[in-house]
Amino acid sequence: MTEAYEALTRRAAARWDQLHARPWVRVGTGLMGEAVGALEVLSAVREAVERAGVEATVSEVGTTGLCYAEPIVDVHVPDGPRVRYGNVRPEQVETIVQRHVIGGEPVTEFALASVDSNVPGVPRFEQLPMMQGQVRVALRNAGEIDPLDVDQYVARGGFSGLDKALSSLTPQETLDEVKNSGLRGRGGAAFPTGVKWGFLAGNPAPQKYILCNCEEGDPGAFNDKTILESDPFTLVEGCIIAGYATGASNGIVFIRHGHDSPIDRTRAAIRACYDNGVLGTSVLGTDFAFDMEVSLVGESYVAGEETALMEAIEGKRSMPRFRPPFPAAYGVWGRPSNINNIKTLSYAPEIVRRGAGWFSDIGTEKSTGTAIACLSGDIRYPGLVEVPFGLTVRDVIEGMGGGEPSGKALKFLQTGGPLGGVLPAEQFDMVLDFDEMVAAGAMFGSGGLIVCNEERSVVDLTRTLVAFDQMESCGKCFPCRLGMSHILEILERIADGKGRSGDMDLMERVGVNMRGGSLCGHGQLGYNPVSSAVRFFGGEFEAQFEDGAPSLGTFVGPKSTRRGAQMSGDTPTASVKPDFVMHIESVVPAAAGTTE
Numbered sequence: 001m002t003e004a005y006e007a008l009t010r011r012a013a014a015r016w017d018q019l020h021a022r023p024w025v026r027v028g029t030g031l032m033g034e035a036v037g038a039l040e041v042l043s044a045v046r047e048a049v050e051r052a053g054v055e056a057t058v059s060e061v062g063t064t065g066l067c068y069a070e071p072i073v074d075v076h077v078p079d080g081p082r083v084r085y086g087n088v089r090p091e092q093v094e095t096i097v098q099r100h101v102i103g104g105e106p107v108t109e110f111a112l113a114s115v116d117s118n119v120p121g122v123p124r125f126e127q128l129p130m131m132q133g134q135v136r137v138a139l140r141n142a143g144e145i146d147p148l149d150v151d152q153y154v155a156r157g158g159f160s161g162l163d164k165a166l167s168s169l170t171p172q173e174t175l176d177e178v179k180n181s182g183l184r185g186r187g188g189a190a191f192p193t194g195v196k197w198g199f200l201a202g203n204p205a206p207q208k209y210i211l212c213n214c215e216e217g218d219p220g221a222f223n224d225k226t227i228l229e230s231d232p233f234t235l236v237e238g239c240i241i242a243g244y245a246t247g248a249s250n251g252i253v254f255i256r257h258g259h260d261s262p263i264d265r266t267r268a269a270i271r272a273c274y275d276n277g278v279l280g281t282s283v284l285g286t287d288f289a290f291d292m293e294v295s296l297v298g299e300s301y302v303a304g305e306e307t308a309l310m311e312a313i314e315g316k317r318s319m320p321r322f323r324p325p326f327p328a329a330y331g332v333w334g335r336p337s338n339i340n341n342i343k344t345l346s347y348a349p350e351i352v353r354r355g356a357g358w359f360s361d362i363g364t365e366k367s368t369g370t371a372i373a374c375l376s377g378d379i380r381y382p383g384l385v386e387v388p389f390g391l392t393v394r395d396v397i398e399g400m401g402g403g404e405p406s407g408k409a410l411k412f413l414q415t416g417g418p419l420g421g422v423l424p425a426e427q428f429d430m431v432l433d434f435d436e437m438v439a440a441g442a443m444f445g446s447g448g449l450i451v452c453n454e455e456r457s458v459v460d461l462t463r464t465l466v467a468f469d470q471m472e473s474c475g476k477c478f479p480c481r482l483g484m485s486h487i488l489e490i491l492e493r494i495a496d497g498k499g500r501s502g503d504m505d506l507m508e509r510v511g512v513n514m515r516g517g518s519l520c521g522h523g524q525l526g527y528n529p530v531s532s533a534v535r536f537f538g539g540e541f542e543a544q545f546e547d548g549a550p551s552l553g554t555f556v557g558p559k560s561t562r563r564g565a566q567m568s569g570d571t572p573t574a575s576v577k578p579d580f581v582m583h584i585e586s587v588v589p590a591a592a593g594t595t596e
Helices: 003-020 031-035 038-052 090-102 150-155 160-168 171-181 193-201 223-230 232-246 260-275 306-313 342-354 356-360 393-400 434-439 458-472 478-495 503-517 528-543 558-562 579-587
Strands: 024-028 057-061 073-076 082-085 111-115 209-214 250-256 291-297 337-341 370-377 383-388 410-415 421-424 448-453
Touching (some): 003 160, 024 031, 024 038, 031 038, 031 223, 031 260, 038 057, 073 090, 150 232, 160 342, 171 193, 171 232, 171 356, 193 232, 193 337, 209 223, 209 232, 209 306, 223 232, 223 342, 223 370, 232 250, 232 291, 232 337, 232 342, 250 260, 250 306, 291 306, 306 337, 342 356, 370 393, 383 393, 393 410, 393 448, 410 458, 421 528, 458 478, 458 528, 478 503, 478 528, 503 528
Parallel strands (some): 209 250, 250 291
Antiparallel strands (some): 024 073, 082 111, 370 383, 410 421, 410 448
């Protein structure tokens, strides 16, 4: 252990004990809480504590992931029960303060769950449906610590992974831990993280960059920002570890403009790390130097593509670059660079602290570790959960998410963001696994799972997704710029019940050209929402056609699935890869610079 880290842990432990020596009230003020009045609840808590004249600590924390229960107020009293209250309204705060903070007795009628103790009539937090089955690694501190307090992070084991790397591991040994863990990128393409870091480590340039991507523009995905607003220190620690393992000197966290809470908390965490010797010219008192900053860019979905991200950081319009050269050779400002998603980097501290074997024992053989899934749509418990790979989709949406709240049948699930696909209810027993989901015609992507019941139209959803993709095309590539517009025009006609003979074949031809001619994954994957929807719900498209249109059987699947495959008449054989798999494989080569 470095002397600097030992001093940090001593101070943090003393402050942690002080926090628990008197009442401590935590209010979840992440974006999800803010949307339903958490700031008003926070003000009410502070006013009630001040009026009562009680010595208590009032802290802001991030979300626990239980978005359906926001705003959440967490009350700890010394030698008494700790209870989380859900859906708290400002007018309930006085009762909670008087009876629990001052009187020490939980207000059971407002209680959501107890933590670390049993309270009659109140379930334990880990027994809540949404918490059962969770294994929290990246979200281990969500809802537990003040995201602006470095001592609280250290008191729960923070920076111990970094200290271990700096004090007892070489950069190569640190890189090997990540590689041997089997960690794959959580940004969408699931590229092996250790391999990607190795591309940068092999470049001897004196100045190299670790870039962290928090563009997160996917509809239905909110896990990246949750990490930043709940525990930004784990991201900072992951970036420093990546810098040490690859010999990088600088880190930049790229955040979409306008998301104030994640931006402010990340900046504050970086400042705190400089103030406490965790960043700068001598990280934890060693000879390793690493600097970090936050870069803001306007709302642009395509900025999440790694080369477009670098253009945005440089102050240019967010448009993908031609490759080669790949970022590990020529990245931001011409310096060698590595780009990872926030979730990916947030796993690094625990992997290094606990060892590669610990992480690889979680999940499946090829999808190790945990997945952070965001649940929204027609579901009883919207929010986000961190679960080991290997659970089924049904385990997540029906077990943890509570299923459809009104008793209607679930019809399909939209996964992988606006460039992803749909899974029909018949496939909900599929295992959560990067490769299995791609093979089934969908992908896990960045973790958004939008649940739809029997009343939802697949045609309308597909049109909405394509409309988003069309709007977010940067316009640099001719196939994407015009192709997305053409597909949207056809889908709007079909959704209005005016489909024409040959429309589906036309969309497929446009989609194939987009896949082969577009510069980045936005255009290459732009036809996926259509191909996936038609594959499973072709009948709904057929029903939207004008009288006299040809039977759907003339355009469902065969043309797109038979290229390069064995066919028996017009029916694909079992060995034929789905169209979606062909699309994915075309944009995930085993080469440096692949979007993770």
